[in-house]
Amino acid sequence: MINAFDPTSATGLSPRERALVERRRRLLGPAYRLFYEHPVHPVRGEGAWLFDAAGNRYLDCYNNVASMGHAHPRIVAAIAAQAAQLNTHTRYLHETVLDYAEALLATLPAALGHVMFTCTGSEANDLALRIARSHTGGEGIVVTALAYHGVTASLADLSPSLGAGVPLGRHVATVAAPDAYRGSADMPRRFAEDVRQAFEDLRRHGIRPCALLVDTMFTSDGVFPDPAGFLAEAVTAARAAGALFIADEVQPGFGRTGQMWGFARHGVEPDIVTMGKPMGNGHPLAGLAIRPELLERFGSTSRYFNTFGGNPVSAAAGLAVLQVLHDEGLAENARSVGAYLQDGLRALAARHLLIGDVRGAGLSIGCELVRDRVTQTPATAETTYVVNALRERRVLISASGPDANILKIRPPLCLSRAQVDLFVETCDQVLASVPGHD
Amino acid sequence: MINAFDPTSATGLSPRERALVERRRRLLGPAYRLFYEHPVHPVRGEGAWLFDAAGNRYLDCYNNVASMGHAHPRIVAAIAAQAAQLNTHTRYLHETVLDYAEALLATLPAALGHVMFTCTGSEANDLALRIARSHTGGEGIVVTALAYHGVTASLADLSPSLGAGVPLGRHVATVAAPDAYRGSADMPRRFAEDVRQAFEDLRRHGIRPCALLVDTMFTSDGVFPDPAGFLAEAVTAARAAGALFIADEVQPGFGRTGQMWGFARHGVEPDIVTMGKPMGNGHPLAGLAIRPELLERFGSTSRYFNTFGGNPVSAAAGLAVLQVLHDEGLAENARSVGAYLQDGLRALAARHLLIGDVRGAGLSIGCELVRDRVTQTPATAETTYVVNALRERRVLISASGPDANILKIRPPLCLSRAQVDLFVETCDQVLASVPGHD
Numbered sequence: 001m002i003n004a005f006d007p008t009s010a011t012g013l014s015p016r017e018r019a020l021v022e023r024r025r026r027l028l029g030p031a032y033r034l035f036y037e038h039p040v041h042p043v044r045g046e047g048a049w050l051f052d053a054a055g056n057r058y059l060d061c062y063n064n065v066a067s068m069g070h071a072h073p074r075i076v077a078a079i080a081a082q083a084a085q086l087n088t089h090t091r092y093l094h095e096t097v098l099d100y101a102e103a104l105l106a107t108l109p110a111a112l113g114h115v116m117f118t119c120t121g122s123e124a125n126d127l128a129l130r131i132a133r134s135h136t137g138g139e140g141i142v143v144t145a146l147a148y149h150g151v152t153a154s155l156a157d158l159s160p161s162l163g164a165g166v167p168l169g170r171h172v173a174t175v176a177a178p179d180a181y182r183g184s185a186d187m188p189r190r191f192a193e194d195v196r197q198a199f200e201d202l203r204r205h206g207i208r209p210c211a212l213l214v215d216t217m218f219t220s221d222g223v224f225p226d227p228a229g230f231l232a233e234a235v236t237a238a239r240a241a242g243a244l245f246i247a248d249e250v251q252p253g254f255g256r257t258g259q260m261w262g263f264a265r266h267g268v269e270p271d272i273v274t275m276g277k278p279m280g281n282g283h284p285l286a287g288l289a290i291r292p293e294l295l296e297r298f299g300s301t302s303r304y305f306n307t308f309g310g311n312p313v314s315a316a317a318g319l320a321v322l323q324v325l326h327d328e329g330l331a332e333n334a335r336s337v338g339a340y341l342q343d344g345l346r347a348l349a350a351r352h353l354l355i356g357d358v359r360g361a362g363l364s365i366g367c368e369l370v371r372d373r374v375t376q377t378p379a380t381a382e383t384t385y386v387v388n389a390l391r392e393r394r395v396l397i398s399a400s401g402p403d404a405n406i407l408k409i410r411p412p413l414c415l416s417r418a419q420v421d422l423f424v425e426t427c428d429q430v431l432a433s434v435p436g437h438d
Numbered sequence: 439m440i441n442a443f444d445p446t447s448a449t450g451l452s453p454r455e456r457a458l459v460e461r462r463r464r465l466l467g468p469a470y471r472l473f474y475e476h477p478v479h480p481v482r483g484e485g486a487w488l489f490d491a492a493g494n495r496y497l498d499c500y501n502n503v504a505s506m507g508h509a510h511p512r513i514v515a516a517i518a519a520q521a522a523q524l525n526t527h528t529r530y531l532h533e534t535v536l537d538y539a540e541a542l543l544a545t546l547p548a549a550l551g552h553v554m555f556t557c558t559g560s561e562a563n564d565l566a567l568r569i570a571r572s573h574t575g576g577e578g579i580v581v582t583a584l585a586y587h588g589v590t591a592s593l594a595d596l597s598p599s600l601g602a603g604v605p606l607g608r609h610v611a612t613v614a615a616p617d618a619y620r621g622s623a624d625m626p627r628r629f630a631e632d633v634r635q636a637f638e639d640l641r642r643h644g645i646r647p648c649a650l651l652v653d654t655m656f657t658s659d660g661v662f663p664d665p666a667g668f669l670a671e672a673v674t675a676a677r678a679a680g681a682l683f684i685a686d687e688v689q690p691g692f693g694r695t696g697q698m699w700g701f702a703r704h705g706v707e708p709d710i711v712t713m714g715k716p717m718g719n720g721h722p723l724a725g726l727a728i729r730p731e732l733l734e735r736f737g738s739t740s741r742y743f744n745t746f747g748g749n750p751v752s753a754a755a756g757l758a759v760l761q762v763l764h765d766e767g768l769a770e771n772a773r774s775v776g777a778y779l780q781d782g783l784r785a786l787a788a789r790h791l792l793i794g795d796v797r798g799a800g801l802s803i804g805c806e807l808v809r810d811r812v813t814q815t816p817a818t819a820e821t822t823y824v825v826n827a828l829r830e831r832r833v834l835i836s837a838s839g840p841d842a843n844i845l846k847i848r849p850p851l852c853l854s855r856a857q858v859d860l861f862v863e864t865c866d867q868v869l870a871s872v873p874g875h876d
Contacts, residue, residue: 030737
């Protein structure tokens with residue numbers, strides 16, 4: 001994975017950076033990774049900008065957590081004010097968590113009547129699966145080929161993107177990503193047929209269907225948004241097999257796609273929606289929304305308590321995020337500026353043959369680099385070069401896909417057209433400098 | 439469990455409280471629980487005090503998260519200042535997370551060389567087990583009879599305190615709590631023998647030992663600190679079986695027992711220490727410390743990334759907690775004020791026959807109520823009465839143990855002697871009012 005550099009052997013580090021990298025390795029151990037061959041060391045953020053200690057600014061086109069903009073003053077103020085009053089948990093009554101739950105449910109289909117709070121998207125997916133197992137009595141989960149759903153033991157079992165060192169559980173089946181670029185015109189039907197077949201295979205092995213769990217933008221598979229609506233047929237197939245449909249909105253949610261939720265693009269209503277990352281704009285806040293009838297069995301056999309989940313400070317952060325998203329029109333901005341960014345990349349494609357495909361929704365954008373547009377041979381080494389060369393020019397993105405040849409572009413939703421111009425110009429320079437290409 | 443009231447049918451609620459309870463049920467669903475038959479609705483906190491909207495103050499003798507005192511100004515300021523600068527993650531370089539890791543390791547045995555950060559104690563235990571499985575190649579876990587280690591799927595599997603509705607995994611064996619009050623004088627030997635036997639049983643069933651995982655104060659089992667050192671023999675037995683020793687310090691850690699860590703009381707060095715709750719004084723922060731050699735295999739097959747874990751704001755909160763703990767001498771305060779509190783309860787025992795045992799370390803205290811001191815019959819209904827009657831007098835504690843007859847007392851570490859006097863006087867009044875007792 002391109003986003004898993006271990007730069008202890010990298011060159012180009014300043015003595016201070018090298019000392020930090022070594023200190024990090026010594027204190028945090030071997031399982032931590034940094035972005036980029038030459039890691040970034042930001043000390044301050046504002047909107048879509050990050051700044052290092054020397055005052056250099058970086059255009060952040062990748063961090064999908066600070067989606068409302070780095071260090072957004074209104075969200076920071078909400079956190080500081082509530083922390084100075086009280087921070088306790090959901091076994092006492094508190095109004096803010098209920099105000100927040102209500103505001104959140106108002107953005108979701110009416111059938112989703114309950115919210116439960118966690119601290120991370122991993123906890124949200126882990127809880128969603130516990131509830132789904134309790135409701136269906138099944139264990140069988142279908143995910144996409146390069147899915148990432150979290151780091152708890154039960155999620156590592158079903159996150160193939162963690163690599164061969166973390167084997168999938170035997171109750172897990174994978175289907176090919178819904179790739180309209182490399183796939184045929186009947187991709188939606190094929191994807192649905194794969195899902196149907198995967199549940200049937202699980203059943204033949206004695207494993208009862210539990211859930212179809214997908215990131216509705218298929219972000220870690222390589223960003224696959226089109227054609228809008230393609231997911232509906234797969235959801236129908238999953239339900240026909242007796243499985244629930246869990247929409248993992250940890251990455252697509254909260255306006256990133258130009259709509260509040262990624263599933264809306266497909267005209268489907270999930271049974272459970274999980275959410276995280278931008279939910280607190282960096283404050284550890286995550287959760288799920290669910291159809292109340294699916295909680296009945298779980299609620300009668302289990303209680304649920306998460307010490308920090310839904311605490312008053314987290315709820316205040318979450319409410320402030322919803323207010324900023326609304327008041328600043330950030331989903332609308334993501335839609336229009338995202339379209340402008342895609343147009344800019346398509347214009348580059350006329351000059352740079354490396355660009356095989358540009359796709360996305362709002363500010364969740366994939367740009368696939370290929371060595372040959374007919375054979376679609378993944379330009380893996382070139383993509384690594386582009387990501388690192390952009391970083392040297394202080395523009396931050398990453399890459400994804402099984403061949404790590406898909407530029408993954410996810411700026412804060414407040415990105416401006418001027419910032420897009422800078423991004424596209426810098427991409428133009430970098431693409432012109434790729435060894436062996438023009 | 440006494441701490442799992444569902445007060446939708448409670449009496450004594452004001453119309454406003456009833457509306458809140460109903461709104462909560464409607465929005466958060468059936469798996470959430472509240473403390474007390476008459477729930478508390480705090481809006482502000484300071485030190486060991488909580489205040490409701492009418493300005494009534496409650497003495498908080500239970501919340502083990504805000505251990506440095508509610509809304510501690512120094513910790514709040516650290517959170518606000520860092521949030522206004524930057525909140526991003528561990529795939530960029532940042533000094534604060536390293537300063538914090540270093541400060542944390544300085545409080546631990548030298549053999550524990552690496553720290554990894556999560557957001558919750560559940561995530562910390564879940565990660566500890568993933569690493570322990572990777573290192574040992576085993577799956578078998580031994581926990582105590584009423585242990586609680588978290589809410590992820592893999593931890594619910596080994597948390598018997600979640601009740602019969604959440605069955606234990608087949609790779610899990612339980613041992614009786616190390617109960618010196620109800621046990622015989624050779625409890626330490628018996629406990630170690632139980633651990634040895636449990637691993638042997640697992641092995642006979644084809645399950646290779648992985649870890650002995652215990653809360654070093656056995657908090658949810660009923661608070662069992664004595665005799666100091668008793669744990670050492672069990673740890674030796676676990677290691678002889680090929681298992682690691684994981685100390686769950688989520689509840690005992692950070693000065694509560696009068697020492698920085700609960701395991702110190704037993705003169706043992708854990709292989710992995712997990713931590714959470716008071717680590718950020720309410721800010722979602724948790725993690726683990728580990729012997730570097732145990733991470734080698736995990737680090738070579740897996741990378742680890744937790745979006746919010748170890749972010750600069752969490753690290754700043756954690757650093758501020760360590761500074762406050764040190765500068766205000768809170769572990770020392772817990773030791774001396776805790777001893778004073780235990781003395782107060784023992785003095786009450788002379789007048790109130792219900793008190794069968796008083797035990798604890800620092801400000802982690804258990805007080806067992808029995809109907810008869812010879813037969814030690816658990817006074818379950820009386821304990822429920824006492825907890826709720828204390829709440830009506832605005833003193834907050836809870837209860838634990840298999841018969842929910844053990845008062846669980848865990849005030850913020852800044853508790854004063856005057857507050858202890860208020861606590862003990864209120865207990866005196868309440869014990870005198872227990873129906874059928876004097």
